[in-house]
Amino acid sequence: MAARKSERIMNLTICLLSARRFVAKEDIRTAIDGYHDMSDAAFERAFERDKEELRQLGVPVETGSNSAFFEDEVGYRIRRNDFELPPIQLDAAEAAVVALAAQTWRQGRLASSIQSAWAKLRAAGVEPDAGRSALLAPTVIAPEPALEPLWQAMTTRSTVTFEYARSGQDRSERRIDPWLISAARGRWYLLGHDHDRGEPRLFRLSRITSEVTEASAPGSYQVPADVDLRELSRRLEPADPTSTVLLAIRAGRAPWLRRQGRPSGQPAPEGLPADHDLVEVEIGDEHAFIGEVAGHGPDVLVLAPSTLAQKVVDHLVEVAR
């Protein structure tokens, strides 16, 4: 049954694509075998569905009239220029990176989209050079489940709803026009207009606790002209350094933290173990930094300011008891 329907829609496509003029509905019915055995009503239903299905696939079925005088004589056609993939010139190296890109998404709708895109490019004559696989072929694994539906909604400009858990508590349903999505320091963020709060809000995708559902017709919002990715990057920048901290780091330890700072020429205070180096680090968020230092246990000690050292000590006491 499905094969019969595929045949009919393929034949409809070929018929409308090959016609130089708009083809009247009755002529289509005569020309295409698949419509022959249908009653008038069944044909009307099938024809409407077939047209809609073609439009869903992205086939531009145009409605119009051949006559300027009899505009009610409606017919259909597919303009070749609107239908066909335009010529694509990719050299062997470019084709090779596109072939690799086609392997990045392995799951869900993105995977099937990129596979069919690649098949179309191959059909249009893009030939990858088999010898040029010298590049990395990264695979995106287990991406945030919210990414795909949000990208989808951004493409159609549809309002979405989802449940959001701020700091794990007070889950609430949000109604958002998605404007921008970006990643910073390994995490994905969404900036969008929050309908209930009446202003733009920033969301971390990992805190979306439900499915993302489209909750409006396509084209329901416009992104303000002055909102672009730079706006989102600004919001995601780490807090500006507000103070300098003097640390003692045990030789060879905490390489990551050591690299954030610079060696200090200050004299070592009395009582400091001999194998510790003095390092100065600029910090922004003091609260986060206390945890970072404490994580290193005896390998990293705060020497100054003394108020910060006190806070680290009070933090460690909770672990030691």
Place this chain on the structure above:
Amino acid sequence: MTSADQVARLLAMVPYLQAHDGVKVSEVAELFSITPAQVRRDLEVAYMCGLPGLLPGDLIEVDMDAVAGDGTIHLSNAEYLGRPLRLSADEALSLVLGLRMLREVGSGQSRAVIDSALGRLGGLDATASDTAARIGTSVQSGPDEVVAAIETALANGSRLTIRHEGRVTTTARDIDPARIVVRDAIAYLDAWDLLRGDWRTFRLDRIVAAAPNGSAEPHGDPPDHEAGWLERLGQRGDVVVRLQPSAHWVAEYFPVRSSELLPDGRLEVALPVSDPGWLDWLLLRLGSAAELVRPIDAAAGATEAATLALEHYARLGVRPEGVR
């Protein structure tokens, strides 16, 4: 398999087959991610299509004997479907984002080529380019010279000596690199670690140097991330902790086997632990924001480290509040 899927596929397959006369059924199946049986069913549909009138000479011709015989496909008489349907917005967007991911993870030597490919494909669909302009795809990757060394090693099958910045120390280790994966927006290298004699996953931004060191040996394929991520992590069993709201981020940041919000607002999570040093670090870092539930002796390492640190602070004259 709906008829819409089949029609979409045929609108690419018919031009593809005309441009690749004599291609194998298996090759077509791979390109379109379908079974060889489905390729044959698609061909049976194509065989029944053609120009209106449907006289024998108007139909698409497929050499079904060759398909059944040596498994090659010869399709003709379909000049009106000489080029594929244009890309949908979804397809164009997935290509642009895929190329951008590649660009983010790759080294400078690949970036110029990716940019020129993006230039040629970026404008194929107006909706897709508009959406792509509102999606940032930054991935945490490694230093350029490190990524370039890994690219070369993967291409040549070389072994690498890397300097890896761990949480505690920087170590030199020999690895046979296998593949790059991106999880969340962080790039990782799956490699065989010769010191451990097992597969390991390294964050690219924690590899500070990489140099070739002879030839890699075959180790089979690295384990599948989708299937085995938690299982491989949990080799030492689970640890159950209760997290204050300020520490709920732990459940977003690390794989958890289960998580339950308690009436008092704390989150009880079961964390698979493969490295006791990691658990020490986590408990030290969280302080009073985390309470270990079980196993009760799992906090011993963190307690010992905190006690030692407090002794250092005491000698420096810093004592806990209320202790003088």
